[in-house]
Amino acid sequence: DSGVTQTPKHLITATGQRVTLRCSPRSGDLSVYWYQQSLDQGLQFLIQYYNGEERAKGNILERFSAQQFPDLHSELNLSSLELGDSALYFCASSPTWAGTYEQYFGPGTRLTVT
């Protein structure tokens, strides 16, 4: 158990809909990262938040957004969903925003868009 929690575990929705994925980091970690794992793309970095502020952005679509709340949990919002958004979405956390720290991953949310 990494200490990172993600809900829900599975999500099935239709094209055009909007969903919210939730992540709680390990106790004491201030940085939260979101990654997407799809069949043909591997694990891809989406976005990072540190202590409530956006810190780094990857190839995140404009239809996707995220935020980190004062209690440090984070939410990833996916809107106008397309079939290609079906993937595993992982959240990870680390103590700080940079430097040589390993990231600890949650169990993931499997999103299926039909």
Place this chain on the structure above:
Amino acid sequence: DQQVKQNSPSLSVQEGRISILNCDYTNSMFDYFLWYKKYPAEGPTFLISISSIKDKNEDGRFTVFLNKSAKHLSLHIVPSQPGDSAVYFCAASGSETSGSRLTFGEGTQLTVNP
């Protein structure tokens, strides 16, 4: 542009023997390297890491070697056990100015046969 590559999609070894997983990278700004293990339906689990100022790091049965001039790293598992069967991901992170996002390889499926 695949900055981290794991050229072997799969590796099969006998229990008790050595497993060697390889990883190559192209980005000279990477200065921290990590290995993760992943079981199906779970998030990646951190195994071991190495900073670019070192060329070797050991933790129990796991040793990571870094050859900066060749931009190559490898993970050695000795002795291999059936419970080691999983997908292994190599990951890298860059300088402080880019945050600590991880760039992952495609993964290698390790199978340890009893």
